[in-house]
Amino acid sequence: MKEWQKETVYQIYPRSFQDSNGDGIGDINGIISRLDYLQKLGIGLVWLTPMYVSPGNDNGYDIADYYQIDPVFGTMADFEHLLKEAHKRDIKIIMDMVLNHTSDQNPWFKEALKSKNNPYHDFYIWRDPLDGHEPNNWVSKFSGSAWKYVPELDQYYLHLYDVTMPDLNWRNEELRKEIFTMLQFWAKRGIDGFRLDVINNISKTKEMPNDTFKTPLDDGRNFYTNGPHVHEYIHEMYEKVFGPNNFITVGELSSTPISEAVKYTNPKRQELSMAFTFHHVKVDYTNGKKWTLGHYKLTDLTSILSEWQVKMDQQGGWNALFWNNHDQPRAISRFTDDDKYRNQSAKLLAMVEFGLKGTPYIYQGDEIAMKNAYFTDIKQYNDHESINAYNELINNGVDKALAIKILQQKSRENARLPMQWDSTKNYGFTTGEPWLKPLHHDDYSVEKVLKMKDNVFDFYRALIFIRKHKEVLIDGDYKLLNPEDNSVYSYERFNEKRKILVMANFTAQEQKRTIPAGFDLVLGNYGGLQLDDETVTMRPYEALMLEKR
Incomplete structure (x- = not known):
């Protein structure tokens, strides 16, 4: 049993956690000011979503400079201070890392655009037009074609996500060397591991044929999810970076079956520590489609959770347990009751999670029963995925009221509301104008919850303590x-x-x-x-x- 398997991870979305300078955006010094709060909760690891230099088209997951902290969050000195202060409190820091794609503002891509003969051109995935059209019919996760035409080169580049986020070509050995060098740079800063964004998509089949579209999942992912060389690439990262630095790593593995998740996380294979999978939070997708007004059956949810519990354990895998993160609407609003039985619902979700086998993750605000935003107008959304989905729904004949209702249920913007600290303006998150402002008035805050008898925060503390001291919850x-x-x-x-x-x-x-x-x-x-x-x-x-x- 590894020590990290006994710990609880707290995910921080820095933009929405705590602002220290009044610009309306959370920052590193804001996180430092709340470390005592996390220590009181009993947190052993903190996962920070990206804080690198970025144009922000995907809220930091479009990295323009892998080596620099975005000034909106602070400086490298601030980050090193955060590491020092966290470690003083026995809290380890896991950084988010995006290795499937970069921003189109990344120096690598700017070089790639200059010429087909530029060494950086092959750092990305390019294809010539096919009969004057896109190389294949793959669909972007952000809607529309996954290909963008560059007239100057008469070529298309692949972008599985936003058009400003070109996919990297992991077949290129020089690219892999650059990535390993960059990962070591952060290891030398003193971090304790990585959460690896969409890491199971980094290996595409060489031929990249059309998909069949027989099901909603046939959008191209059959040819890049858990691709032909993904395990050897991750093992190579383990040998060069993860293993020598004794890193804790978690891979985001969407659309991954258990048989593959086991390969990623079985220690004997030397790849990743644990796996984020999403089958249980897709249980309210209608016929596999996300952007619908969905309902779920408890038996479907328990069946999915149970299958992952049993089969991962039998084959030596390790689950990352979660209900919420920055890409998911709040579970309390999806699966339980965020109104009349709000406290009971928050505690129920916590207990179910902490009783399962794996490493539990708390997303900021879970511990005070934060709920969905319930925005009523598309103008209140910043998230590109949500805005694109709304426009597509409208174009397909869905009326605006229903489209908004679907976003109220499914948009990831629901999880990005600023953290609710106290009863002052903007919940004590900022003295300025918050980058994302909630519509609903919600009197729940850390200040209020901590004053409640038998509150949600203390319930989480109890679960963290119980799990650490009852080995049956770790190895049973x-x-x-x-x-x-x-x-x-x-x-x-x-x-x-x-x-x-x-x-x-x-x-x-x-x-x-x-x-x-x-x-x-x-x-x-x-x-x-x-x-x-x-x-x-x-x-x-x-x-x-x-x-x-």
Whole structure:
């Protein structure tokens, strides 16, 4: 068992966490000012989304300079101060890194545009026109074609994401050397690992044929997701950077089956520490389509979670556990009740996550039950993906009110609202005008929540403590109980010495369930439990963790 497997990760979206200079954008010094808060919560690792120099077309995931901190966040000296202060508090720092693509403002791409013979031209993926059109029918994740024509070169470059984000050509050995040198640069600064954005897309099939479009997933990803050389590229990174620096690494692995996720994370293969996968947060996609007004069945959710729990464990993989991140709307608004049963819902989601096997991640605001933005006008959105999706919905005949309702449910902008610290203007996030301003008035803040009896923050603290001190929650096996139950999610964690039972009522109605004899309450989101012999009456959104004596 590795020490990091006992820790809890806290994800910070720096732009929205804490502003220290009144410009409306969160920054490094703002993060430093909140390290005591994270220490109090019990955090062992912090994941920072990108803070490199960037034009900001994808909120920092379009990197223009891999070696510099964007001045909007501070300086390299500020970053090194952050590392020092975090380490003083036994908090490790994981940086986000984007290696599938760069910004079109990156010096590499500017050189690539100069000539087909420029050495940097082959750092990117170019193709000649095919019968006067795009080289294939692949679709960008941000809508439209995945190809952009450059008349001066009479070639197209591939961009799986925004048109300003050209994909890198990992077949080029010189590119890989440049990347390893850059990763070592950050290792020397003293960081503790990387979260690797869309890392499973870095290897494309050489032929890059048309996709079939038989399903919503046939958009080209069949020829670049978990591509032919991805594992050897990541193993090479491990040998050159991750292993020698004893790094903790997590790969974002969208559209990846368990069989592949195991390869990425089995320690014997020397690739990554753990895997972010997204099947469970796509459970409310209608026929696989994200931009729809979706609904979910609990049995579908528990089936997905359980399959990943069992099969990853059996084959030596390791899960990164999460409900929320900067790319997902708030789970409390999607899967539970963010109004009448807000506190109970936040605690329920926390308990379900922390009872599972893997490394739990808290996204900023989870610990105070932050909810979706519920924006009512497309002008309130900054996110390119959301704006493009809205325009596509309108062009396809969806009326504006429904399109906005879909964004209220599915847009990742919901997770990017500034952190709510106190009851002052802008929740204490900034003294200026915040870069993204919420529409709804929400009186929840760190200040208010910490004053509540039996609050969400302290519930998270308790779970972090319990998980660290009950090894069964780290190394124990997993078993789904009552797989056909569409109201209560029940599962066991067990090893040779201990057995833990987790039960969570995902409805607003009371549910009666049986608890086997000999179990005592470890933690519940209502305090005690309503037990009559072996029958428990579970209140709306009640969650229980019990242990066999």
